[in-house]
Amino acid sequence: MEIRSGDELAFRQVYNEVFPVVMKVAYHVTYNQDVAEDICQDAFIRFYDKDMSFPSMDDAKFWLIRVVKNLAINHVKRKVRESASLEKVMRGPQVNPFKDGASELILKESTAAVRKAVSELPEIYKTVIVLREYAGLNYKEIAGVLKISESNVKVRVHRARKELEAMLNREEVNVP
Amino acid sequence: MCLDDQILNTYLDNELTEPWKSQVEEHLSYCPSCRARYQNLLQLSDTIKSSELTEEEIRPHQDRVLSMIEKNYLSKGKSKKSFFKRTFKVSGPQLMGVAAAFVVVFVGSWAVFGNSGSSDGQIILPDVNTTIDLNNITQTRSSDNATTSKSLENYSLDEILKNLDARGYDVDIRLKSIQPLSLDKMSSEVKVIATVSDKGITITSDGLARNADGTIVATGVLVDDKNEVVASDGTVLFTAEETQVVE
Numbered sequence: 030m031e032i033r034s035g036d037e038l039a040f041r042q043v044y045n046e047v048f049p050v051v052m053k054v055a056y057h058v059t060y061n062q063d064v065a066e067d068i069c070q071d072a073f074i075r076f077y078d079k080d081m082s083f084p085s086m087d088d089a090k091f092w093l094i095r096v097v098k099n100l101a102i103n104h105v106k107r108k109v110r111e112s113a114s115l116e117k118v119m120r121g122p123q124v125n126p127f128k129d130g131a132s133e134l135i136l137k138e139s140t141a142a143v144r145k146a147v148s149e150l151p152e153i154y155k156t157v158i159v160l161r162e163y164a165g166l167n168y169k170e171i172a173g174v175l176k177i178s179e180s181n182v183k184v185r186v187h188r189a190r191k192e193l194e195a196m197l198n199r200e201e202v203n204v205p
Numbered sequence: 206m207c208l209d210d211q212i213l214n215t216y217l218d219n220e221l222t223e224p225w226k227s228q229v230e231e232h233l234s235y236c237p238s239c240r241a242r243y244q245n246l247l248q249l250s251d252t253i254k255s256s257e258l259t260e261e262e263i264r265p266h267q268d269r270v271l272s273m274i275e276k277n278y279l280s281k282g283k284s285k286k287s288f289f290k291r292t293f294k295v296s297g298p299q300l301m302g303v304a305a306a307f308v309v310v311f312v313g314s315w316a317v318f319g320n321s322g323s324s325d326g327q328i329i330l331p332d333v334n335t336t337i338d339l340n341n342i343t344q345t346r347s348s349d350n351a352t353t354s355k356s357l358e359n360y361s362l363d364e365i366l367k368n369l370d371a372r373g374y375d376v377d378i379r380l381k382s383i384q385p386l387s388l389d390k391m392s393s394e395v396k397v398i399a400t401v402s403d404k405g406i407t408i409t410s411d412g413l414a415r416n417a418d419g420t421i422v423a424t425g426v427l428v429d430d431k432n433e434v435v436a437s438d439g440t441v442l443f444t445a446e447e448t449q450v451v452e
């Protein structure tokens with residue numbers, strides 16, 4: 030089934046089907062729901078505006094995931110640069126967004142811990158684990174989105190889990 | 206030889222191919238320590254997954270973004286009025302006093318009229334009595350590949366202006382009047398169907414209302430069965446008392 034992204038009916042179909050998964054990707058890379066929303070909005074507007082043709086729903090989905098992933102990574106990099114220069118001035122304690130229940134739902138302790146751990150992963154591990162665990166892509170699909178080899182994906186998934194396990198174990202030790 | 210984490214992770218992602226998959230399964234069936242490690246990794250993966258953004262967390266964002274896109278990008282269903290229909294709507298009373306009018310949007314290089322079109326980049330939006338084929342009017346963007354070409358008809362005036370504005374074009378909208386046809390050029394089939402003698406106005410079968418000097422004061426008018434002269438938008442221009450119908 031060919032998908033024409035500028036066709037309203039096709040757009041709505043893709044939107045309904047794909048929004049949740051791209052929102053997850055945007056969120057689990059940035060860990061900020063408002064930023065993630067902006068990124069998704071930006072991606073879907075590009076999608077509609079460019080009026081592209083995709084051979085299938087999956088191809089449209091992978092295009093959106095790639096765009097959202099790139100926008101989210103760009104945001105994180107910009108954020109890191111900003112806070113690096115800000116920290117020199119401030120040197121105050123950073124608010125932990127994963128334990129702040131005021132604006133978001135009150136999270137289970139384990140959920141907050143995992144989100145924090147994922148957010149601290151190096152970019153190359155973070156993207157593969159987000160695409161594997163939250164977007165549910167298989168190795169071949171991840172390789173396509175990231176334009177790396179499948180064996181590279183396999184190694185990164187393994188290393189990402191290893192890092193996360195270590196971080197979460199440390200976290201447990203620190204909990205009184 | 207026991208299994209390492211790399212292989213166990215690949216196996217738990219269901220990415221291991223034969224014959225290795227069977228070999229791993231066989232090993233797990235008799236080696237308690239590898240089985241325990243596999244359970245650990247499975248649990249780790251489940252723990253990671255359990256922190257995923259929930260349906261309830263996603264829903265408000267999904268709704269908000271969609272309504273923003275609907276408002277600014279998608280057509281609004283049947284209630285949407287195209288620019289041409291709006292032009293049609295306002296053409297009656299507002300055009301009184303001018304010969305005939307085109308709404309002309311002056312833009313940069315964004316749009317051309319047809320393929321051979323005017324290179325000065327005007328979009329000429331036809332009034333009701335013109336017979337311009339809407340398919341001739343296309344949007345072309347020099348920055349994008351020319352593959353995306355849509356009929357202007359698909360856009361509302363607001364969308365066209367917003368789009369042009371967002372792209373940094375100077376947009377200027379004018380009503381452009383043109384000189385009336387002289388009466389002797391009129392086709393012989395066009396007949397006078399009514400007059401408003403108090404005002405010296407003649408209504409002809411081509412839907413034009415003219416002053417005594419031939420200036421067109423309204424287009425798309427007709428005389429209804431109550432002898433009222435009605436504009437294209439339904440406005441009564443002259444009442445039955447003022448109108449004399451010519452048989």
Ligand SMILES: [Zn+2]
Nearest residue numbers: 207208236239
């Ligand atoms: Zn073993």
